[in-house]
Amino acid sequence: MRKFTTLAIIGLLAACKPAADKAPADADPVAPPVPEAKNDGPDAATTAVGLDGEGLRFVDKASGKTSLLAFGVPRAQAETALANVAGKEDDRNTNEECGAGPMEFTRYDAMTLNF
Numbered sequence: 001m002r003k004f005t006t007l008a009i010i011g012l013l014a015a016c017k018p019a020a021d022k023a024p025a026d027a028d029p030v031a032p033p034v035p036e037a038k039n040d041g042p043d044a045a046t047t048a049v050g051l052d053g054e055g056l057r058f059v060d061k062a063s064g065k066t067s068l069l070a071f072g073v074p075r076a077q078a079e080t081a082l083a084n085v086a087g088k089e090d091d092r093n094t095n096e097e098c099g100a101g102p103m104e105f106t107r108y109d110a111m112t113l114n115f
Contacts, residue, residue, distance in 0.1 A: 039085065039086060039087070040086075040087035040088075041082075041083055041084045041085045041086050041087045042084055043084045043085050044085050044086070044087070045061075046060060046061055046062060047059065047060060047061065047084070047085050048061055048085075049082065049085050049086070049111075051111075054068055054070055054071065055068055055069050055070040055071045055072075055073075056068070056069040056078075056081070056082065057069075058081070058085070069081050069082075075104060075106070075113075075115045078106075078113055078115075079106055079113070082106075082108055082111070082113065083108075086108035086109060086111070087108070089106050089107060089108050090107045090108060090109065091105070091106070091107040092104075092105070092106050092107075093105045093106075093107075103115065
């Protein structure tokens with residue numbers, strides 16, 4: 001009797017599980033739209049920005065020469081360097097209640113600098 005009760009409970013629990021939503025087999029997956037980067041800073045035409053293990057890497061598009069803006073530089077220096085390529089920041093904010101301690105943020109399009 002005990003085995004039957006256990007099986008009945010398992011069966012009832014399985015019946016309560018909602019069915020998974022399945023996309024039609026012929027549906028094409030759609031990626032979310034990526035916002036268009038503004039790149040309206042004075043050096044945007046000649047400089048690209050990349051993120052690497054050491055910080056932000058600025059790349060001269062014509063020569064390939066790179067320069068590094070290392071992690072840990074002062075906020076004003078980082079904002080000035082990125083504004084030369086990305087233009088004016090979209091948002092500048094502070095969060096005093098962050099679990100790691102007070103944080104400051106500056107956002108340029110999809111890139112957010114954390115201080």
